[in-house]
Amino acid sequence: xxxxxxxxxxxxxxxxxxxxxxxxxxxxxxxxxxxxxxxxxxxxxxxxxxxxxxxxxxxxxxxxxxxxxxxxxxxxxxxxxxxxxx
Amino acid sequence: xxxxxxxxxxxxxxxxxxxxxxxxxxxxxxxxxxxxxxxxxxxxxxxxxxxxxxxxxxxxxxxxxxxxxxxxxxxxxxxxxxxxxx
Amino acid sequence: xxxxxxxxxxxxxxxxxxxxxxxxxxxxxxxxxxxxxxxxxxxxxxxxxxxxxxxxxxxxxxxxxxxxxxxxxxxxxxxxxxxxxx
Amino acid sequence: xxxxxxxxxxxxxxxxxxxxxxxxxxxxxxxxxxxxxxxxxxxxxxxxxxxxxxxxxxxxxxxxxxxxxxxxxxxxxxxxxxxxxx
Numbered sequence: 001x002x003x004x005x006x007x008x009x010x011x012x013x014x015x016x017x018x019x020x021x022x023x024x025x026x027x028x029x030x031x032x033x034x035x036x037x038x039x040x041x042x043x044x045x046x047x048x049x050x051x052x053x054x055x056x057x058x059x060x061x062x063x064x065x066x067x068x069x070x071x072x073x074x075x076x077x078x079x080x081x082x083x084x085x086x
Numbered sequence: 087x088x089x090x091x092x093x094x095x096x097x098x099x100x101x102x103x104x105x106x107x108x109x110x111x112x113x114x115x116x117x118x119x120x121x122x123x124x125x126x127x128x129x130x131x132x133x134x135x136x137x138x139x140x141x142x143x144x145x146x147x148x149x150x151x152x153x154x155x156x157x158x159x160x161x162x163x164x165x166x167x168x169x170x171x172x
Numbered sequence: 173x174x175x176x177x178x179x180x181x182x183x184x185x186x187x188x189x190x191x192x193x194x195x196x197x198x199x200x201x202x203x204x205x206x207x208x209x210x211x212x213x214x215x216x217x218x219x220x221x222x223x224x225x226x227x228x229x230x231x232x233x234x235x236x237x238x239x240x241x242x243x244x245x246x247x248x249x250x251x252x253x254x255x256x257x258x
Numbered sequence: 259x260x261x262x263x264x265x266x267x268x269x270x271x272x273x274x275x276x277x278x279x280x281x282x283x284x285x286x287x288x289x290x291x292x293x294x295x296x297x298x299x300x301x302x303x304x305x306x307x308x309x310x311x312x313x314x315x316x317x318x319x320x321x322x323x324x325x326x327x328x329x330x331x332x333x334x335x336x337x338x339x340x341x342x343x344x
Binding site: 175176179197198199200202203205206208209210212213215216219220221222224225227232235236239240242243246249250252253255257258 | 261262265283284285286288289291292294295296298299301302305306307308309310311313318321322325326328329332335336338339341343344
C-alpha cells in the first residue's frame with residue numbers, strides 16, 4: 001500500500017500545476033462532494049439493498065471512479081483547513 | 087502522520103465489534119455519503135464563496151466531523167469492493 | 173385541493189416580509205435542495221426497500237416536512253427563472 | 259396556469275402505463291431526489307453566488323429540466339404517502 005501523505009502531495013501538485021486552488025473555496029468544494037456522492041448513488045438506484053451487492057463490471061468501474069473523486073475532493077477540503085484526515 | 091492502513095483497520099474493527107457489517111450493503115453506504123455530504127454543505131449555506139473561507143470555530147468543528155464521517159464511510163465502501171483508495 | 177398559484181404567492185409573500193430574496197441566489201437555493209434531499213433520504217437509511225414502505229408515524233411526519241421544504245425551495249428557484257413548474 | 263391536480267394525474271398516468279409503480283418504493287424515490295438535486299447543483303458549481311444569477315441559455319435549459327425532474331419525483335413520493343403537497 002502506498003503512503004497517504006505521498007498520494008495527497010501528488011493530488012495537490014496536480015492542482016497547483018493547473019493553478020486551480022484559486023477556485024477551490026470550501027463552498028464549491030463542499031458542492032463537489034454532494035454532486036459526486038449523487039453520482040455514486042446513481043449506481044445503486046432502482047436496486048434493492050440485496051441487488052446492490054452484485055454490480056456489473058461496468059457499474060463497479062463507475063463506483064471506483066466516484067470513490068476516487070470523492071477522496072480527491074476530501075483531500076482538497078482537508079488541505080484548506082489543515083486537517084489531517086487520519 | 088499515522089498510517090492509512092492502520093487507521094482503516096481500526097475503522098473496520100470498530101464496525102466488527104458492533105456487528106454492523108450486515109447492514110452495510112453498498113446502497114445504504116452510498117446513501118450515507120449523500121447524507122453526510124449534505125450535512126457538510128450545510129456549513130456553507132447562505133454564505134458567499136468568499137465568506138466560506140472564514141468559518142467560525144463552531145462551524146470549523148462541524149466541518150472536521152463531517153469530513154471524518156465521509157472518510158469513514160468511504161473506507162467501508164472501499165472495503166466492500168476491495169478497492170485500495172490510494 | 174387548493175390552487176398552486178395561490179400557494180406559491182403565499183410562499184413568496186412569506187419571503188418578502190422577511191426580506192430574504194436578497195440571499196436567495198440560485199447557487200444557495202440549489203444547495204438547499206441538496207441538503208433537504210439528504211435530510212429526506214435520512215428517513216430511509218439502513219432500511220431495505222421493502223422496509224421503506226412502512227415508516228413509523230414519527231418518520232412519516234419528518235418525510236412530510238422535508239417534502240414541504242423541497243417544494244418551497246423549488247418554488248423559490250422557479251420564481252428566480254420565471255419558470256412555470258406546471 | 260394549468261391545474262396542479264391535472265398535472266399530477268398526468269404524471270401518475272405516465273407511470274402507470276409503464277408499470278413503474280412497483281419499483282417506486284420510497285427509498286429509491288428519495289434517492290432520485292438526492293441525485294437530481296446534485297445534477298441541479300452542478301449547474302452552479304465553480305460559480306460565485308453572483309455569477310449564479312447569470313446562466314447561459316444552455317445552463318438555464320438544464321436547470322429547467324432538473325427542476326421538472328425534481329417536481330415529478332416529489333409528486334411520486336407525495337402520492338406514496340397520500341400527501342397533498344399544497
